[in-house]
Every structure is written in C-alpha cells, then in structure tokens.
Amino acid sequence: MRATFPSLAVLITVALGAAPLCAQVAEPDSLLPVDTDPPAAPSNLAAIDLITNNDAGDRIAITWDLSPDDGAGAGDVIEYHIWRSETAGSRGDTLAVVAAGTSQHVDAAAEPGTPYYYRVASYDGTNRSTDATVGPVAGRASFFQPTRASVLALMATFFGLVLLFTRLAQRGSELFVRRIPGLNAVEEAVGRATEMGRPVLYVPGIGEIDNIMTIASLTILSHVAKITAKYETPLIVPTARSVVMSAAEEVVKEAYAEAGRPDAYNPDNIRYLSDAQFAFAGAVNGIMLREKPAANLYLGAFWAESLLLAETGFEAGAIQVAGTAMVSQLPFFVTACDFTLMGEELYAASAYLSREPKLLGSLKGSDWMKVVSITIMIVGIIMNLVGVDAFLNWFQVQ
Amino acid sequence: MPTFVLTTIAALLTLCAYSFLYKDNPFYKFAEHLVVGVSAGYYLVIYYYNYIDPNVASPIFFLRRGGEAIALGGAEWWLALIPGVLGLLLYTRFFPKWGWIGRWPLAIYIGGYAGLGISPVMQSRVLEQLRANAIPLTSVTNVLLVVGLIGTLTYFFFSMKHKGILGGLARIGIVFLMVGFGASFGYTVMSRVSLLIGRVEFLLADWLHLIE
Numbered sequence: 376m377r378a379t380f381p382s383l384a385v386l387i388t389v390a391l392g393a394a395p396l397c398a399q400v401a402e403p404d405s406l407l408p409v410d411t412d413p414p415a416a417p418s419n420l421a422a423i424d425l426i427t428n429n430d431a432g433d434r435i436a437i438t439w440d441l442s443p444d445d446g447a448g449a450g451d452v453i454e455y456h457i458w459r460s461e462t463a464g465s466r467g468d469t470l471a472v473v474a475a476g477t478s479q480h481v482d483a484a485a486e487p488g489t490p491y492y493y494r495v496a497s498y499d500g501t502n503r504s505t506d507a508t509v510g511p512v513a514g515r516a517s518f519f520q521p522t523r524a525s526v527l528a529l530m531a532t533f534f535g536l537v538l539l540f541t542r543l544a545q546r547g548s549e550l551f552v553r554r555i556p557g558l559n560a561v562e563e564a565v566g567r568a569t570e571m572g573r574p575v576l577y578v579p580g581i582g583e584i585d586n587i588m589t590i591a592s593l594t595i596l597s598h599v600a601k602i603t604a605k606y607e608t609p610l611i612v613p614t615a616r617s618v619v620m621s622a623a624e625e626v627v628k629e630a631y632a633e634a635g636r637p638d639a640y641n642p643d644n645i646r647y648l649s650d651a652q653f654a655f656a657g658a659v660n661g662i663m664l665r666e667k668p669a670a671n672l673y674l675g676a677f678w679a680e681s682l683l684l685a686e687t688g689f690e691a692g693a694i695q696v697a698g699t700a701m702v703s704q705l706p707f708f709v710t711a712c713d714f715t716l717m718g719e720e721l722y723a724a725s726a727y728l729s730r731e732p733k734l735l736g737s738l739k740g741s742d743w744m745k746v747v748s749i750t751i752m753i754v755g756i757i758m759n760l761v762g763v764d765a766f767l768n769w770f771q772v773q
Numbered sequence: 774m775p776t777f778v779l780t781t782i783a784a785l786l787t788l789c790a791y792s793f794l795y796k797d798n799p800f801y802k803f804a805e806h807l808v809v810g811v812s813a814g815y816y817l818v819i820y821y822y823n824y825i826d827p828n829v830a831s832p833i834f835f836l837r838r839g840g841e842a843i844a845l846g847g848a849e850w851w852l853a854l855i856p857g858v859l860g861l862l863l864y865t866r867f868f869p870k871w872g873w874i875g876r877w878p879l880a881i882y883i884g885g886y887a888g889l890g891i892s893p894v895m896q897s898r899v900l901e902q903l904r905a906n907a908i909p910l911t912s913v914t915n916v917l918l919v920v921g922l923i924g925t926l927t928y929f930f931f932s933m934k935h936k937g938i939l940g941g942l943a944r945i946g947i948v949f950l951m952v953g954f955g956a957s958f959g960y961t962v963m964s965r966v967s968l969l970i971g972r973v974e975f976l977l978a979d980w981l982h983l984i985e
Contacts, residue, residue, distance in 0.1 A: 525900060526892060526900060529899060530891065530895050533895070550932075551932060551933070553935065555931070584882060585887070590887070618882065621863060621866060622879060649809045650813075651815070654809045654811075657790070657804075657809070658805060658809050660793070661797070661801075661805050664796075664797040679965075682965075709954060719929040719931075723931050739932055742930055742931055745930055749923055749927075751903050752906055752907050752923075754907075755903070756909065760910070
C-alpha cells in the first residue's frame with residue numbers, strides 16, 4: 376500500500392492537471408456536425424472569344440459573378456472549379472481551379488473554331504454548388520482588333536491629312552510655313568565658314584539609323600551638303616554608327632552630284648569614329664580643335680555628350696546651330712549654342728529648307744494633327760466635367 | 774596584373790583626359806586615340822557575339838538558334854539567311870560598280886523600322902498622352918498642365934504666323950518650355966557634378982589613398 380500511494384497521488388495529480396488539456400482536445404471528427412450545405416452557385420456566367428494582339432482565336436475569356444457565399448453570407452467558399460466540354464450536358468474535363476474572390480479566367484488552350492461549353496461551381500472544401508453553365512462559344516482568329524479602333528482612326532486621320540497637303544503641294548499650291556529663326560542661321564553659318572575658308576562640321580547625333588531624329592538630320596544634311604558643294608566649303612561629318620555613316624555617305628554624295636560638283640565630294644570627310652558615346656565625343660572635340668571648323672551643326676539625337684561638344688565648339692570660336700528633340704539635352708544646346716531648333720523644329724527644318732512637296736505635306740499634316748489632338752483633349756475635358764466617360768473610354772487601348 | 778597598376782593606368786588616363794581643360798595637348802590626343810581604338814575593337818566583339826552570332830552565324834552555319842536546333846531550309850533558317858544576305862549586300866558600297874545594290878538593304882532597314890514604329894508611337898506618344906491630359910480642371914495643377922500643353926503645342930504650330938491669340942498661346946508655351954528646360958538643366962548639372970565627385974574620389978581615395 377505504501378508503495379502504491381505515491382503512484383496513485385501522481386496519477387491523480389496528472390489527471391487533475393491534464394483535465395483542462397483534455398477539454399481543449401478536438402473531439403473526434405465523427406462527433407462534429409457535418410457541413411451538408413453546399414455554397415451558393417456563382418451567377419451570370421459568360422464566355423466570349425478574347426481578342427488580343429496577333430489573335431489566333433485560341434483564347435476564351437470566362438467571367439462570372441461571385442457566389443453570395445464568397446466573402447459574405449456563409450462566407451465559406453474557398454475556390455471555384457471550372458470545367459470545359461465539347462458536348463452540351465457533359466461536365467467534361469477540369470479546366471482550372473481558382474481561388475475565392477476570383478471572377479474571371481482565360482482559357483488559353485482553346486482550339487480555334489471548336490465550340491466549348493463551360494461550367495463553374497463554387498466549393499467550400501466539402502460541398503460543391505450547382506453548376507453555372509454557358510455555351511457554346513468558339514474562338515476565331517480575328518483580323519481586326521476592335522479595342523484598337525481608336526489607334527486606327529487617329530492614324531487614318533493623320534495619313535489623310537498628310538496625303539491631302541502633299542497633293543496640294545504637288546499641284547503648286549502655296550503652303551505657308553512660318554519663319555523659323557534657327558533655320559535661317561544654318562545657311563548663315565555655312566556662309567560664314569566659306570568666308571573664313573574653314574570647314575563646316577555636321578554632327579548627325581549618336582542615334583541609330585532607325586531613330587527619327589537621325590533620319591531628319593540626314594535630310595537636313597542633304598540641304599547643307601548642296602550649299603557646301605556650291606561654295607566649295609569642306610564638309611566634315613563624324614558619325615557614331617556604321618549604318619549612319621553609310622547613309623550619310625550616300626546623302627552627301629548625291630547632294631554634291633545634284634549641285635553639279637561630284638568631283639568635290641571627299642569620302643574621307645564622312646567618318647565613323649566610335650560607337651562608344653564618350654569616345655565619339657572626345658574624337659569630335661579633337662576634330663574641332665585640330666581642323667578648326669568655323670560652323671558646327673549639331674542636328675540629331677544626342678545624349679550626355681551634347682554639352683561636351685557644344686562647350687568645346689564654343690571655346691573653339693565656331694558659330695553653332697543645334698537641333699534635337701531630346702528634352703534633356705535641349706537646355707545645354709540652348710545655353711551653349713547660338714541657335715537651337717527645339718523638338719519639332721528639327722523635323723520641320725527639312726521641309727522648310729528644301730520645300731519638297733512630300734516634306735511640306737507631312738509638315739502641314741502633322742500641324743493639323745496637332746489641332747485634332749487639342750480638339751480631342753478639350754472635348755475630353757468637357758466630357759469629363761459633365762461625367763460622360765464613353766468618349767475617353769473609346770480611346771482606351773486594351 | 775596587380776590592382777594598383779591597373780588603378781594607376783586608369784588614374785593617369787583620367788588626368789590625360791582632364792588635361793583637355795587647359796588646351797589640346799599630346800596627352801589628351803593619346804587618351805583620345807586610345808579610347809577610340811579600344812572602343813572600336815570592343816564593340817566589334819560585342820556586336821559579333823550579341824548580334825551576328827546568335828542571329829546570323831549560328832542559325833545559318835551551325836543550325837542553332839537560342840540554344841535549340843533548327844532545320845536546314847526551315848522557316849527559322851530562312852529568317853536568318855535573308856537578313857544576313859541583306860546585311861552582306863551593304864558591303865557592295867566598297868565596289869563602285871556594284872555600290873547601288875547597297876541602297877536596297879538600307880532602304881528596307883529604314884523603311885521597315887519607320888513603318889513598324891508608326892503604330893506604337895501613335896498609341897503611346899499621342900493617344901495615351903491625350904487620354905492622360907483630358908483631366909478635369911478642378912485644381913491649379915490640372916489647369917497649369919492643360920494650359921501648358923496647349924500653349925506648347927501651339928508654339929510648334931508652323932502653319933500660321935504667331936499673332937493675336939495664337940501668338941499669346943505660343944508665348945505661354947515658350948514660357949513653359951523654358952521653365953522646364955531650366956529645371957532639367959539644374960537637375961542634370963547636379964548629376965554631372967556627382968559624376969565629377971565620383972571621379973575625384975577615385976583619384977584621391979582609390980589611387981592616392983589620401984582620403985577614405
């Protein structure tokens with residue numbers, strides 16, 4: 376008895392201490408009430424052919440309204456099950472299982488042209504709701520993407536305006552272009568270099584040939600080359616891209632031929648220096664100091680080397696005309712150069728200088744496109760004020 | 774090569790470049806010619822391994838693109854061969870008799886890029902900007918934004934003389950432009966000064982160990 380009394384005391388103590396613990400232990404599953412209530416089904420199930428870029432007709436967008444028990448009501452929905460079938464009345468294969476709170480899914484593996492039936496049901500971990508069904512819906516490759524109709528409308532407007540004014544210019548109509556001071560300075564600069572017997576330095580920027588500023592620059596280079604050919608002034612064109620050098624060679628050679636001075640063309644003056652930005656800037660600075668051009672023309676795409684070039688040219692005493700659409704570099708050119716063509720003035724320069732019908736047409740077309748743009752913006756502001764969103768929503772590209 | 778030697782070379786070349794601030798001199802000429810020559814060689818290798826090899830040489834001669842095998846005569850093979858041939862045609866410019874051929878790939882290159890760029894540019898630089906700026910005039914900021922935008926667009930209108938209302942709007946536009954340029958100038962100068970500070974730190978700390 377004595378030997379067992381301590382054991383009994385221990386047992387009783389342990390039992391008393393463990394009692395609260397036992398009360399916390401979950402009752403066996405068999406004792407819990409079983410959830411037999413299925414969640415409410417999702418509603419307004421819809422499926423449409425999703426039109427995207429390069430649409431192949433293989434995407435179908437499925438949308439539904441959330442189950443009333445998803446985040447509300449019983450609040451026990453944990454996921455939605457989605458099935459796809461090619462026959463009506465059959466559930467088919469499971470397409471996806473998405474989390475609660477999700478009300479859309481894209482079937483990205485649809486066979487174009489094949490009609491599908493979709494079913495969606497909510498699931499609470501134990502029970503599934505009744506199925507919401509929709510179908511048949513088939514994906515089809517789409518040639519026209521209606522969500523980008525606004526882009527097409529703007530482009531058609533722009534092309535129409537350009538073609539209209541180009542036709543007017545070709546027929547000899549007088550198309551007015553206001554005076555741009557910086558452009559008159561280009562010819563003055565070339566004239567000054569001729570008087571001083573020193574070369575003209577033309578830097579077409581460091582952009583690649585597909586950069587629109589480079590293309591505009593090469594058009595102006597043609598005009599400048601004709602003047603230098605006429606006055607027999609050396610023209611030095613350093614480039615930072617090999618393809619730009621090739622294009623510049625063609626432009627200058629052709630300009631000299633048109634001016635009747637093909638013999639004066641010197642291919643050694645069209646130079647590829649370096650693709651590296653600051654190596655190019657250093658080399659151009661060297662040209663400025665050693666060959667001492669009297670006129671420096673910086674027309675094209677520039678980055679950080681702009682101030683290096685402009686300051687060195689200023690120190691060398693050259694007259695400088697710059698033109699770029701790089702907003703970050705315009706301040707430096709405005710500060711260090713005698714004349715600066717800002718932004719679109721660079722693009723207008725080629726039309727202004729050459730008066731070619733196609734170039735004039737594009738200049739006038741873009742001008743009136745600005746009017747269209749301002750009008751659209753003002754109408755949008757007014758619509759916004761009166762609470763009508765449809766106008767601006769049409770311009771939303773998806 | 775020991776690190777100190779490389780650091781010394783970099784420091785001396787830095788000083789050679791900075792000697793330009795005084796005037797043109799043989800040290801600057803040396804640094805200039807060195808960087809032009811090294812960059813030409815460097816970019817030749819970069820362009821070969823990043824552009825020519827993966828897009829032309831490997832697909833055409835080794836039938837591999839992006840690490841995967843391609844079929845001889847297959848679509849991917851032709852997609853490498855045709856641009857490769859066009860690129861080679863550019864070199865006909867070195868032969869006066871055949872130089873005219875080189876204009877065709879150049880025309881395809883320029884025209885292709887221009888055409889492909891029209892739609893994205895119209896969308897991103899015109900359409901999206903218009904939508905973003907059609908804002909209610911309910912605050913000073915919004916009013917300034919809309920007035921500044923209309924004024925700036927008017928300044929770049931070349932079809933009429935800037936007189937009367939048009940002239941007034943254009944003058945507003947140029948004011949906005951100049952304020953923007955001033956802010957951009959100040960911001961960029963700050964970043965250039967920080968580059969200078971970095972370079973001076975390199976000379977004094979990494980090279981001469983005069984500062985930590």
